[in-house]
Structure formats: C-alpha cells, structure tokens
Amino acid sequence: MLIASLRRISLNYCPRLLQRARYTMSSTENGQTEIDVSQYNTVTEGKATILFPKNNEVFYNPVQEFNRDMSIAAITTWSEIYFQEQRERLERKRANKAKKAAETGQEASVDDKPHHSLSRSDFTILEALAATGLRSVRYAKEIPNVKRIVANDLLEDAVLSIKRNTKFNEISEDLLHANQGDALGVMYNARGAAEKFDVIDLDPYGTAAPFIDGAVQAVTSGGLLCVTCTDLAVLTGSMYPETCFSKYGGMPLRGMYCHEMALRLVLNTIQTSAARYGRYIEPLASCSIDFYVRLFIRVYDSPAEVKKSASKIGMVYDCNGCNAFVTQPLSKLHVKDNGASRYTPGTGPTVNTNCENCQQNHRIGGPTWVAPIHNKDFVSKMLQHVNDHEEKFGTSDRMKGMLSVINEELDQPFYWTLGNLCGTLHCNSIPMVDLCSAILNAGYKFSSTHCQPEGIKTDAPASVMWDIMKGWVKKYPVTMKNIGELSPARKILAQPAKFEADFTRHQDAIPPSRHIKLVRYQVNPTPNWGPKARAGKPKKEAKPQESKKRKL
Structure with a gap:
C-alpha cells in the first residue's frame, strides 16, 4: 500500500537529526554557516534527510518516493551493466592486440595496469531540475561508484536548498555540486564537453518535452536517460489532443489502452529527437505509475541503427465501436541472405474503411513507438537487485510487484x-x-x-x-x-x-x-495523491496597516 511506502517519512525531529544539528552549530566556530533547524520541517527518505522549508520556497511530494526508489534501482542496475560492457570491450581490445602481435611475430606489450583499472569504475549524473535536492542527495548516498552529481535548478531558492541539504547530509561538494542555471543551457553546454553526463534525470513539473532535445545530446553513448512526464491528461487524450501533438508530435487515443499509448508517445518523441544527431534509443523499462510516466532509456551513437527507427515507429488504427486496434509501422526492414538490409515504406492501410468486427469507422493515433518498450534482461536484473537489497527501499513491495508484472508482459x-x-x-x-x-x-x-x-x-x-x-x-x-x-x-x-x-x-x-501475492497495482489514493502545486515564492510577512485617520 502507498501508506506503507510513506512510513519512512518523518516530519518530526529524531535524535540523529538533532545530533546533526548540534554538529552543524558547533562547526560554525570554524567559519561554517549555522543552520537553524527550527525553521524547517525535516523529511527522511531512504538514507537522505532534507530540510523542507516551511515557507514553501520549493516543494516536496512524498508520493514520488516510489519514483525515486525505482530510479535508484534502475541507475544502479544500469551502472553494473555499463561497467561490465566496458570491461568486456577492453578485454576484447587487449585480446586483439595480443593476436595481432602473435601474427606479426612481435612481442605483445605488457599491460602494467591492474585488471580492475582496465575500464571506468565511476560515472556522472545530472539532475536537471533538482528542486530541494532530495533526489540528488539520495543518489549520492545510495548509489555506488558515483563520481559526481550536478544538481541543477533555475531558482535561487532551490539552489540554496540543495546546498543546505548537501551540507546537512554531510556530502562533499566535490560529489554533489549545486548549480544554478537553465536546464537546457547546462545540457547544451555539455554536448561538446570532453565528458558528457553518463546519466541524465529529467523530472519536471508537467511535460519533459522541452528538455528532451538537450538531454539526448548531453548523455554519453550507452548512457541512461531517466524521464518523467506528469501531464498524463494530455498524453492519454483525456483533454486537448492537439496539445499532445504539439508537445510530443503524436495524436493520443483516449480509451482502453491510453496509458500504454502515453508511454509510446514519449518514446517516439525521444527517438525522433535522438535520430537527428545520429543516435538511437533502447527502452529498458517504461512505467505507467499513478499520475505520471517514468521511462529508463539508453542512448547510443549509431547512424546505421538510426535507419531502423522508422520500422519501430508507426500509426495506430482504433475502432470507434469495439476498440479493436491494429498498428502500421512507417517502414519495413528487409534483410537479405548476405546480411545486407534494405528499407522500404510501410504498406497499408492495414484495416478497411470500416471495422470488420462491428462496421464502425476508425480513429488514427500516432505516430508512436510500436517496438518493445522494455528490455526483459534489464528488468530481471533490476528485480533481482530489489530482492537482494529490499531494506534500502521504502517501497520495495510495490517495486517487486510492478517489475514482476513488467517482466511477464508480452x-x-x-x-x-x-x-x-x-x-x-x-x-x-x-x-x-x-x-x-x-x-x-x-x-x-x-x-x-x-x-x-x-x-x-x-x-x-x-x-x-x-x-x-x-x-x-x-x-x-x-x-x-x-x-x-x-x-x-x-x-x-x-x-x-x-x-x-x-x-x-x-x-x-x-x-x-x-x-506469490505481490503488490501488483496501486491501491486507493492517499491525501498526498496527485501532482503537487508548483513551488511558490516565500511568504512575506504582512505589513501593519496604516492608520486611515488623516493627520491634523
């Protein structure tokens, strides 16, 4: 139950927090700024504790603990796969050098580096819209092998909150850096950098569409994009389908499978944007959760694979009467016996003017992603990670349930x-x-x-x-x-x-x-259900009213 997932959230002061407060206050003698804990509500989630401002300069939504738990498990699982790929790639490179040396009769060069240093062992994360910094603090404290986290936000109050929570959680600024700037500017500046971000997390208020173009360029090849969109009413076609098209480049279909359609529309948007730069995506896990969607996607460099993207994108024909649906890819991929491939436009239409079952006409949705939306090997490893470390996650029961169902999906x-x-x-x-x-x-x-x-x-x-x-x-x-x-x-x-x-x-x-009686689906909503309101400005103290009496 969702209530169970909130048990670890504490709005009262606990001994550990008071100890930290005393530590901070005593360290002010060394020139550090004192933190007046009485001015904040303290919120504990996972291994992180944040100071939540009482004047609402930034906001906190406890319902999204599940989102953050899933993200920690996904990034950790991805990093293990990523490091293994690096090791295998360098092992192949070393084996090829040895083979070439043997063929030419030369003595193979000896690698004096230890085996564990043959590949990268750390990675970087960008949280583009960090708000209080809770997510970044949890990443710093709960994900192994993180080299550096950039927690960015446009608002000065949010950046001050990130710095305050970084210090309060005793995290070094070298590990967690608070940055004030436009999210797109930060990502566009990283495009030509020597090292792009290995993981980029987009969790905006509403749609992530404006940030996708920068994100697909700023993430390293083989890196991970974590994308949240909370404008589910738009993505599911419940209201203003033209707005969905303007944001995501596809028409939604309201009705039976609208929540999966929402996932596929976002995937199509990300792939379309990545293809412009010779990149393609691989969805690892695409989750429809509560009032939002959360996607974990790898991005790769490969102009050859980009050509296949048209065969993974298509239109959807949905019967107005019985909701029978048929998909039609925009392209066909033909592979010859010698391995060569050829692409042709898709053939159709795949349905008659009227539905063969009920004789009603069809609605057209898309273009949308019609290829698989999960990588089952990744989901299995992520599920195993949750099973092995369930004490780390306050929502582990629900995580195991959702990942198990995803792992079974056709x-x-x-x-x-x-x-x-x-x-x-x-x-x-x-x-x-x-x-x-x-x-x-x-x-x-x-x-x-x-x-x-x-x-x-x-x-x-x-x-x-x-x-x-x-x-x-x-x-x-x-x-x-x-x-x-x-x-x-x-x-x-x-x-x-x-x-x-x-x-x-x-x-x-x-x-x-x-x-096995898992928590497979969300139960009844709680008082914290739904997206929170936007962060407001700090409340100002009311000025005393001036006397209306005229001075004599």
Missing part, C-alpha cells in the same frame, strides 16, 4: 480490458482466468499489463478475441431487445464465430506474479 503493442470486452457486448463479466484460458486453449499467448489491473496483452487478433467473447455470450446470453440496431454488440454477435471457444481451465492461466 512484447505486443497495447492491450484489451475486461471492462471494454464485456461492456461492448453488454454481457456478464467474464472472469479473467476464463478469458486467459480460452486465449491459451486457442493457441495464442497472453499476459497481464502493469498499466491496467484488468488489462490483457495477447498476440491473438481482434477477430479471435471477439469469437471467444461470442462463446461466453453463448453460455450467458445477452438480452438483445435492450441493444440498439446500430450497436457494435449487435453487429459483432450477428457474425458466427469461426471456432468454438474452450474455457477449460489452463494451467498457465494465472501468471506467477499473482501466485
């Missing part, structure tokens, strides 16, 4: 929901296990989705899904007199099923994550 775009399937036909609700058994018995795959508790991913086409539902309606008939003549239900049920659905319980109909 690499299929979008999903169905029980509410849509049964609501379209106006029939009795079908149990999830019966529907999944019928899909498996028909020879197709299925999985749940982390985006929706009642969501079902499957490689079965829409016609198969509706034939299964016809079999359910055959067992539990629908009262047709209550259904309109032009209703999608009447059109679908009027067509005979092409096969007899088998609802016999299948041994794989219940996913493993459900067997």
Whole structure:
C-alpha cells in the first residue's frame, strides 16, 4: 500500500537529526554557516534527510518516493551493466592486440595496469531540475561508484536548498555540486564537453518535452536517460489532443489502452529527437505509475541503427465501436541472405474503411513507438537487485510487484480490458482466468499489463478475441431487445464465430506474479495523491496597516 511506502517519512525531529544539528552549530566556530533547524520541517527518505522549508520556497511530494526508489534501482542496475560492457570491450581490445602481435611475430606489450583499472569504475549524473535536492542527495548516498552529481535548478531558492541539504547530509561538494542555471543551457553546454553526463534525470513539473532535445545530446553513448512526464491528461487524450501533438508530435487515443499509448508517445518523441544527431534509443523499462510516466532509456551513437527507427515507429488504427486496434509501422526492414538490409515504406492501410468486427469507422493515433518498450534482461536484473537489497527501499513491495508484472508482459503493442470486452457486448463479466484460458486453449499467448489491473496483452487478433467473447455470450446470453440496431454488440454477435471457444481451465492461466501475492497495482489514493502545486515564492510577512485617520 502507498501508506506503507510513506512510513519512512518523518516530519518530526529524531535524535540523529538533532545530533546533526548540534554538529552543524558547533562547526560554525570554524567559519561554517549555522543552520537553524527550527525553521524547517525535516523529511527522511531512504538514507537522505532534507530540510523542507516551511515557507514553501520549493516543494516536496512524498508520493514520488516510489519514483525515486525505482530510479535508484534502475541507475544502479544500469551502472553494473555499463561497467561490465566496458570491461568486456577492453578485454576484447587487449585480446586483439595480443593476436595481432602473435601474427606479426612481435612481442605483445605488457599491460602494467591492474585488471580492475582496465575500464571506468565511476560515472556522472545530472539532475536537471533538482528542486530541494532530495533526489540528488539520495543518489549520492545510495548509489555506488558515483563520481559526481550536478544538481541543477533555475531558482535561487532551490539552489540554496540543495546546498543546505548537501551540507546537512554531510556530502562533499566535490560529489554533489549545486548549480544554478537553465536546464537546457547546462545540457547544451555539455554536448561538446570532453565528458558528457553518463546519466541524465529529467523530472519536471508537467511535460519533459522541452528538455528532451538537450538531454539526448548531453548523455554519453550507452548512457541512461531517466524521464518523467506528469501531464498524463494530455498524453492519454483525456483533454486537448492537439496539445499532445504539439508537445510530443503524436495524436493520443483516449480509451482502453491510453496509458500504454502515453508511454509510446514519449518514446517516439525521444527517438525522433535522438535520430537527428545520429543516435538511437533502447527502452529498458517504461512505467505507467499513478499520475505520471517514468521511462529508463539508453542512448547510443549509431547512424546505421538510426535507419531502423522508422520500422519501430508507426500509426495506430482504433475502432470507434469495439476498440479493436491494429498498428502500421512507417517502414519495413528487409534483410537479405548476405546480411545486407534494405528499407522500404510501410504498406497499408492495414484495416478497411470500416471495422470488420462491428462496421464502425476508425480513429488514427500516432505516430508512436510500436517496438518493445522494455528490455526483459534489464528488468530481471533490476528485480533481482530489489530482492537482494529490499531494506534500502521504502517501497520495495510495490517495486517487486510492478517489475514482476513488467517482466511477464508480452512484447505486443497495447492491450484489451475486461471492462471494454464485456461492456461492448453488454454481457456478464467474464472472469479473467476464463478469458486467459480460452486465449491459451486457442493457441495464442497472453499476459497481464502493469498499466491496467484488468488489462490483457495477447498476440491473438481482434477477430479471435471477439469469437471467444461470442462463446461466453453463448453460455450467458445477452438480452438483445435492450441493444440498439446500430450497436457494435449487435453487429459483432450477428457474425458466427469461426471456432468454438474452450474455457477449460489452463494451467498457465494465472501468471506467477499473482501466485506469490505481490503488490501488483496501486491501491486507493492517499491525501498526498496527485501532482503537487508548483513551488511558490516565500511568504512575506504582512505589513501593519496604516492608520486611515488623516493627520491634523
């Protein structure tokens, strides 16, 4: 439960904090600035404790502890993979040199460096919009092998807060540097630097779209982008689809799978921006969480791979009546027997003018990312890291649940929901296990989705899904007199099923994550639910009112 994830947050003074306060006050004799703890609320999360200003110069949202926990686990897992890749690359380089020396009869040069120094063992992080600095403080204290963190914010009050919390948590300025500046300016300045940032974290108030262009240029090849967008109403098409297009370059589709569509729209935006600079992305984990999306993405240099991006981006056709969906990639990749590749425009349209199931017309969404949105090897390692270090994370139960569900997801775009399937036909609700058994018995795959508790991913086409539902309606008939003549239900049920659905319980109909009783989905909202208001200016003391009496 989310309430359980907030247990570690303390708004009272604890002995450890008082000890730190005494330490700070005593050190003022050496010229350091005294911190008056009484002017702040103290907030403890993970290994970090921040001084949260009572006058609201910057804001803190405890609900996003899960976001920060997931980020720490993701960055740590990425760093282990990154260092291993560096070691393997240098080992191959050394082996090639030895082989070349043997072929030429020369004596191979001896590497006098120890084995552990053959590759990099540390990395840098940029938090572009740091606010209080809580995230950066946690990164400094909880992620190993961090060389330097730049916590940037445009507001002077925020930068002062970062410096104050850095000192309060006894972190050196060499490790955590507070920087005041425009986030885009910091990232654009890093483009031509000798060393770009290895990890860039974008967690803005609202959309991350304005910062993506700078981020994809400022991160090192093989580095990690961590991106949050909280404007979910725009990304899911709940309001102003034209605004979504202006920000993300794609039209959203409101309805059944809107939360996955939101993830894919952001991925498309990042890939499109990266491609301009000869770079491509690899989504590691794309998470729909509460009121926002959080994506962990690797960025690489490779003009050859950039050419494949058009085959990973496509349009979505969604039926207005029954929500049957079909994707259409913008390009096709043809690989010849000799390994050479050739690209051609995609062929289509992939649907008729009217839906073959209910005869309604289609909506068009996108362009959007239609390739896989997770790297299952990465998710497995991240899940293992959480299992091995669950005491580090206040939201470890929920982390394990979400990562387990993500690890089970099929690499299929979008999903169905029980509410849509049964609501379209106006029939009795079908149990999830019966529907999944019928899909498996028909020879197709299925999985749940982390985006929706009642969501079902499957490689079965829409016609198969509706034939299964016809079999359910055959067992539990629908009262047709209550259904309109032009209703999608009447059109679908009027067509005979092409096969007899088998609802016999299948041994794989219940996913493993459900067997072990994990916290798979968010529970009821708490008082801290939803995005906080923007940080306001410090409250000024009210001036005494002047006397209205005229002086004589």
